[in-house]
Amino acid sequence: MRIYGNNELLASTARMVAAGREPHSLILHGGKGLGKKAVAKYIAAQLMCEEGSGIPCGKCHSCMMIERGTHPDLIFAEPNEKGNYIVDDIRDDVVAAAPRTPSEGNIKVFVIPDLDLSVQTTVQVQNILLKLIEEPPDHTALILTARSRETFLSTIISRCVSLGVRPVTMQESGEYLQENYPDRDITEIHEALEAGKGNIGRCRAYMEKEQFYYSAGLARDIAAAYTEGSEYQFLKTLAGSDGKKAQLREALYLFSELIRDACVMLTGGQAEGCDTRAAEGLSRRLTLAAGADLYDTVSSYIRRIDANCSLSLVCNSLTAEIFGA
Template sequence: MSGFKDVVGHSEIIQYIQNAVTEDKVSHAYILNGEKGSGKKMLASLFAQTLQCEKGGTEPCYECHSCKQAVSGNHPDIIWVTHEKPNSISVDDIRVQINGDIQVKPYNGKYKIYIVPDADMMTVQAQNALLKTIEEPPAYAVILLLTENANSLLPTICSRCVMLKLRNIKDQLVKRYLMEQLQVPDYKADVCTAFAQGNIGKAAMLAGSEHFNEIKDEAVRLLKNIDTMELGDLVEAVKRISAYKIEITDYLDILMIWYRDVLIYKATMNIDRLIFGEEIDSIRERAKKSSYEGIETILEALEKAKARLRANVNFDLVMELLLLTIKEN
């Protein structure tokens, strides 16, 4: 069982949380904003456990009845909000699980804590329903909203919550964690760390994924051949990419890192800083063909594609537009 001391990185957020607990200045609502795999759920869970711990310290003790209930997932005053629809949290989800429950006092803790994973999936109606509760919460209530994109929340909600932004963790800390905690070999830890870009959850996932090399090879193959591809070939490429819909963020990140390498090489001619160092011939060729403006356009298109897919825009349409932008630049 881990405590705050076992969390890699996020020291400022941990210090903030522990100060709030020590000084009894816990807010009624927080937004924990960060990428998937950045540690939002772990921090929210530790925060909730610490608030409910009967020993009243700055870490869960894991010995009291409350901590044991929390670890088993059966604490009556730590409520994880769920949703049936895969891509949205409905107004009924909020009304039933938060609004309709929050007036019931805690069973045996000082607080009643609601944790909402994927809070950026709340519909506007759901957010408005939650807003009424956040505006006038009971004194014992604490609501933790976990988001990948806090900008999708209503400004009125953001203004009433304490924003805790999970930042990227230093590469050396990520690599050390992979090698020391997960026994990942040195060379593999380097690759996973580079691709994770400061996201320790992602680094751990990549280290344990047999699928990752397949995705990487498919993405590199596309980038090497896209110049000679006709429209029909691009459509076929989109069909192949659709096999990785679940890991599409990883796929797009690989494309971004490739063009980051192209940009670095174009600007510095230095191969030591390249993540795709083994593909130097293709990187060099792309750097010659693409202008700085063209590379920037591609990187912007990749970010837009991520945002559109998060917003449930048609997958094939998003990817076709992206590949056309890459081909044209």
């Protein structure tokens, strides 16, 4: 079972397992695309591998079933199509199921991914999990994931082991791309690597031409129009999202990352966003103070999109605010 990066995190859970101090409640937090679910699956294998060394052997019955996604004692909770968990489902499928003996080995692992996306029910879900987290049966482990640790109630945080999932190195994401896309052109691989950097989810989405691929292109064009000081081009590029709300939101978010990168570069740091050259361009046009202002402005328009403001109004007002002042 190959996992890329996050060696320290996985070494710490391996030590707990090897010492017989398996954690029963874990929080994994980290940005979109960093591989929280893959890390959760790997930790489940650490807990469930029949060797019990803390490093999944990859050969035992348990490891093989986890790899194939067929282990009956590794349960991933599923939200509805809007990302919200149904409180009754969590009560029946997790809280009520936890005390029952595992079907195969000594432990069963429940994973509840992306709790931050369960906007409507995240607090209720955490409240009904509290008792299980306070008094977990010996044979149960629970792994919760979210983009930010702030998603969790303090009563949950204080009773869980919290671990941050981090970007991998460029070399590790390069290895991921070469192993998973052996037939692709090297130029394409380099492009995906540059766009996704240490975020393997983004690298993969770029290769698969998922939304991120188009949003990154849009963010690059928005940054170029800003750098050139072309109001017309800026508005035209924004309008190019063509009413696709999620894509415009993501493009503006990636643009805000480029602005942040530009500021980081002004102080001698390295870019982490989807286009280093675009960030360089921005850094030539911005001062630190102007960059901070622009970042705040763009972030406020992302919030307007979240609040269901009309997209054409967002495009027009943002352009006017940036170029009109």
